[in-house]
Every structure is written in structure tokens, then in C-alpha cells.
Amino acid sequence: MKVFLTVLALAVASASAFETVVRPKDIPKVPRVEGRITNGYPAEEGKAPYTVGLGFSGGWWCGGSIISNEWILTAAHCIGGDSVTVYFGATWRTNAQYTHWVGSGNFISHDSADIALIRIPHVDFWHMVNKVxxxxxxxxxxxxxxxxxxxxxxxxxxxxxxxxxxxxxxxxxxxxxxxxxxxxxxxxxxxxxxxxxxxxxxxxxxxxxxxxxxxxxxxxxxxxxxxxxxxxxxxxxxxxxxxxxxxxxxxxxxxxxxxx
Known part of the structure; x- marks a missing residue:
């Protein structure tokens, strides 16, 4: 992870009236890559071919979605570092169908919202790698x-x-x-x-x-x-x-x- 727990301030008159929130990426650092769906079920091969893993050069892990042959949609708070390795078609996280290295020049973060785009080399679609x-x-x-x-x-x-x-x-x-x-x-x-x-x-x-x-x-x-x-x-x-x-x-x- 790039940072420790980050708590967002709530813009309300009485902050104590509401709960705080935390970005999943920023949950306290552990000595291994952290990525978690709690109490879910194992995905069969090809269950979500649009889902990619994003391993950023700074050492943190995020997810993303393929939205075309050349674009990934993710969260802006994930974006950082010099590059990202995109894991395509992985059911077992590090056993992807293939990976692409993408430099930071291909990152586009929204100016005011927690959403971002990553331009990727063209990928062909099949049942294990596809867009949503x-x-x-x-x-x-x-x-x-x-x-x-x-x-x-x-x-x-x-x-x-x-x-x-x-x-x-x-x-x-x-x-x-x-x-x-x-x-x-x-x-x-x-x-x-x-x-x-x-x-x-x-x-x-x-x-x-x-x-x-x-x-x-x-x-x-x-x-x-x-x-x-x-x-x-x-x-x-x-x-x-x-x-x-x-x-x-x-x-x-x-x-x-x-x-x-």
C-alpha cells in the first residue's frame, strides 16, 4: 500500500453525527499485497473477464474494469507511481492470461471525483478477457x-x-x-x-x-x-x-x- 489509513472528513455541521469512511486501498499496510472481497464466493474461470488487477510501481494493488480495447476504468486514489502492470484474465491473481506494463503518461484522473482512466495497449477480446x-x-x-x-x-x-x-x-x-x-x-x-x-x-x-x-x-x-x-x-x-x-x-x- 502507498499510504496508511486515510479517513475522509465529512462536510457536515456535526461531524460526530456521521461515520467516517476509508478508501479500501488505504487500509493499514500489511507485509503482502492486499485485495479483498469479504464473505464472497470463488469466481469460476471467466466469471468477470472485464476485471483486471492493477499492480502499481509504488507497491499497492487495485482493481479496474476493461471498458474498451484500449481503456481501463478505475479509482483516482489508485493512480500514482511511475507505472502499472495490468493483469488480464486472471482468476488466480498472479497467473494472468497476459500482462501489460503501462507508464504514468497513460493515466487520466478526474479533477474532482475519485475516478480515473488508464490507456492500455490494444487488447483482443475472448471469453477470458472482455469489456463490460x-x-x-x-x-x-x-x-x-x-x-x-x-x-x-x-x-x-x-x-x-x-x-x-x-x-x-x-x-x-x-x-x-x-x-x-x-x-x-x-x-x-x-x-x-x-x-x-x-x-x-x-x-x-x-x-x-x-x-x-x-x-x-x-x-x-x-x-x-x-x-x-x-x-x-x-x-x-x-x-x-x-x-x-x-x-x-x-x-x-x-x-x-x-x-x-
Whole structure:
């Protein structure tokens, strides 16, 4: 990890009224790469061919999503260092179908939101390596309230567990922002955020930053992993993602990718 625990300040009148949040990448450093889906299930080969592992030169690990032959979508707080090694088509994290080294000149971070793009060398698609579609412009105002989605990543299956390298996935239900605001306040949960319920400790955790949240219905990328409760990944409190529909114009203007 690049940094130790980072707690975001809440822009509310009484900070004590709401919980803090923490970026999964910034959960305290351990002497091994940390990437975690808590209480999920092992992914069969090819389960999420759009999911990539991102090993940054600074020594931290994040996830990302293939959105075209030449672009990865991830979290801005992941971006850093001189380069990143992109792991494509890996079920076992370090046993990728292939990898690409990408220099920092190909990183594009959003100016004010926790979302970023990485330009990659052209990759061909097949059942182990493929893109995930973005929502269409017709769905840009869909809040996906109560929709089910899946998040996938690598690592331990509970807080403090040994690190298995096999990809894990977890099914999560999206909630209305008004429910999420009750935990974290409107200073953290803005229109650019989509939240999910964390039930029975099932959710995202350390190293899952930047990874995908993809709807069961239609298989659309609706979220980029951003933060979890400062009380812990398994505390049962909502987790937050960048809302992809909020950033469709930003993505289109930099990549040309759009669905109408």
C-alpha cells in the first residue's frame, strides 16, 4: 500500500453525527499485497473477464474494469507511481492470461471525483478477457435503487484473513442515496456516489479500490469501488462507489466511448 489509513472528513455541521469512511486501498499496510472481497464466493474461470488487477510501481494493488480495447476504468486514489502492470484474465491473481506494463503518461484522473482512466495497449477480446459495457445515456438518471449487482476482486475473505489469491465475487444490493446519507452525511454521499448494503459482512475491502460493480440485469458497469465504513469492512454499513452514470460525459470526452 502507498499510504496508511486515510479517513475522509465529512462536510457536515456535526461531524460526530456521521461515520467516517476509508478508501479500501488505504487500509493499514500489511507485509503482502492486499485485495479483498469479504464473505464472497470463488469466481469460476471467466466469471468477470472485464476485471483486471492493477499492480502499481509504488507497491499497492487495485482493481479496474476493461471498458474498451484500449481503456481501463478505475479509482483516482489508485493512480500514482511511475507505472502499472495490468493483469488480464486472471482468476488466480498472479497467473494472468497476459500482462501489460503501462507508464504514468497513460493515466487520466478526474479533477474532482475519485475516478480515473488508464490507456492500455490494444487488447483482443475472448471469453477470458472482455469489456463490460457502460450504462447508456438513456439510463443516466437511473438510480438503480434495489438493483442487484456483482463486485469481484482478489484476496482475503474476511477482515484479517490470510490472503488467498483466487478471485472472489460478491452479490450486493444497491440502495437509495437517502439511506446511505443517514450513515455518512451528504458531504460524503453526493450525486456522484452509489451505495450498496453490506449484509452478513459481504462487501468490498482492502485492495478492491477501483474495481467494478456490475448489474445482474444487463451486465452494465454502474460503480467504481471507492470507500467502505471506517468501522470496518464487515461492520454491516454501506459501501460507496463512484456512480458511472454521473461520469458518462467525462468518459466519452476522453475516450470516445458512449452508448446511446
Amino acid at each position: 459495457e457502460l450504462p447508456s445515456y438513456n439510463d443516466r438518471y437511473n438510480d438503480y435503487n434495489e438493483w442487484w449487482a456483482v463486485a469481484c476482486g482478489w484476496g482475503g475473505t474476511y477482515d484479517g484473513s490470510p490472503l488467498p489469491d483466487y478471485m472472489q465475487c460478491v452479490d450486493l444490493q444497491i440502495i437509495h442515496n437517502s439511506e446511505c446519507v443517514q450513515y455518512y452525511g451528504s458531504g460524503t454521499v453526493g450525486d456522484n456516489i452509489v451505495c450498496v448494503r453490506v449484509v452478513d459482512g459481504k462487501g468490498t475491502c482492502g485492495g478492491d479500490s477501483g474495481g467494478p460493480l456490475v448489474t445482474h440485469d444487463g451486465a452494465k458497469l454502474v460503480g467504481v469501488t471507492n470507500w467502505v465504513s471506517g468501522a470496518g469492512c464487515q461492520a454491516g454499513h454501506p459501501a460507496g462507489f463512484q456512480r458511472v452514470t454521473y461520469h458518462l460525459d467525462w468518459i466519452r470526452d476522453r475516450t470516445g466511448i458512449a452508448y446511446y
